[in-house]
Amino acid sequence: MSLSTERGKLQPADKPTLYKQIRIDIERRILTGEWPPGHRIPFEHELMSRYGCSRMTVSKALSELAQADLIERRRKAGSFVRRPTFLSAVLKIADIRAEINALGRSYGYELIQCSRRTANAADRARLGAGKTGKVIAIACRHSADGVPFAIEDRLIDLDAVPEAAAADFAAEPPGSWLLHHVPWTEAEHSISAIVADEQAAAALDIAIGAPCLVIDRHTWRSARPLTAVRLLYPGESHKLIARFKGSLEG
């Protein structure tokens, strides 16, 4: 409140609509700790009189805060500050080609192996779901400026993604192809560290025993497994960045 400055005009490039003002106000109190987790936000009717507006307006502000997971709304009880999903962050895993291009380096791609087969027990276990028919198994390598960047080992469920049968994975990396042709609803990433074995070391041109970052990604559409991929990055050179930012200043 009374954030008005000594300037006569308000902040120039601002659009201080009322509901947004209320949202920012409450958000500020939460993020500064003035209203700690568990604290009950004033009732809508209190906010109505405090800001001199209708219930729809404060409700809109509270709804957005709820959608952003900052507060929890409970009928009859009120709205409460949520324990921030504290150490959760948005992990951006760019498409490898885009990632390398963004670094201003030239992208290189090599298909190492690509075969189609009826799913065996290991394939089924890896894809996670029951009876699978045919799958495509792909091994390939991504490089930046000619230096190995990551190796990829992928399995695609051909029943779930029949279009993949017609794709030319020698010309286009499977990750990019899937991104542009196959919509998905759920993905899970598992990140771990291993040391390079002989094969990985050779493919990545690093020493045996050097650390590697591993990303295992599974992708589903409506609970149906589409693809499973393991990406191996030379561990010291590559970093994944995850960032969390409150929307206070955004």
Next chain:
Amino acid sequence: MSLSTERGKLQPADKPTLYKQIRIDIERRILTGEWPPGHRIPFEHELMSRYGCSRMTVSKALSELAQADLIERRRKAGSFVRRPTFLSAVLKIADIRAEINALGRSYGYELIQCSRRTANAADRARLGAGKTGKVIAIACRHSADGVPFAIEDRLIDLDAVPEAAAADFAAEPPGSWLLHHVPWTEAEHSISAIVADEQAAAALDIAIGAPCLVIDRHTWRSARPLTAVRLLYPGESHKLIARFKGSLEG
């Protein structure tokens, strides 16, 4: 549409309010690719007549989709499907104590070293910002059922977090203490892989040369650095899970 089953009753635990129905409907079309990125969503007045409701209702659905970054709304032009933030996912990094407790294992904590000093050049570089006064440097170890789980190496800016001077980090892990006492607005995680050196191997009770997952986390409040921490996990045993889930199914 027409997801109704052969059962006479609708889905029991469902609350198919109209605006949510509209939201799910549009979301489905986007996620299945029926409406690809760039596609113009029907105008609000079209949706009004299609669903037979008021503009506020369709607007609420569209607003939520916009807040979820699935569509972009432009005055006069309409609403458009955004290119999904494709490979971004929510990375959940739980508080270590909570994480271990969640696994049903007993949490152990040992403070290895804790000292206060005037920030040196390395400290300033690590915290990222300019002139820092005093800092607290902490080294500690987390264990699960007596087995080393992770080692932590942390720096806290005492000027930004003066309360930390009074905290007893022998009794409470710095991560937990900070979580409960210090609000923050931004955090960045950098994930990489290294092999254990002699010191890390000893602290984690693993072999020298064994892979380790490293998380470097920096935390700010309104762009001011609060703390920088490096967590070292035995790489094969530990996995970070990041999950993306569309809200299609709830």
Next chain:
DNA sequence: CACGATTTTATGTATAGACATATAGAGACG
């Protein structure tokens, strides 16, 4: 006191209407 029924209340959804605002596209003009 324990337990089930009833009331109260804060949020959830929805409406019709109003005005604001940005801007794409049309028309005017040089």
Next chain:
DNA sequence: CGTCTCTATATGTCTATACATAAAATCGTG
């Protein structure tokens, strides 16, 4: 043909009102 202005229009915000719904609080009864 380029540029400028104007206008039509889709979204953005807000109101006052209405009824639905879940759950806390209260009451009543055994």
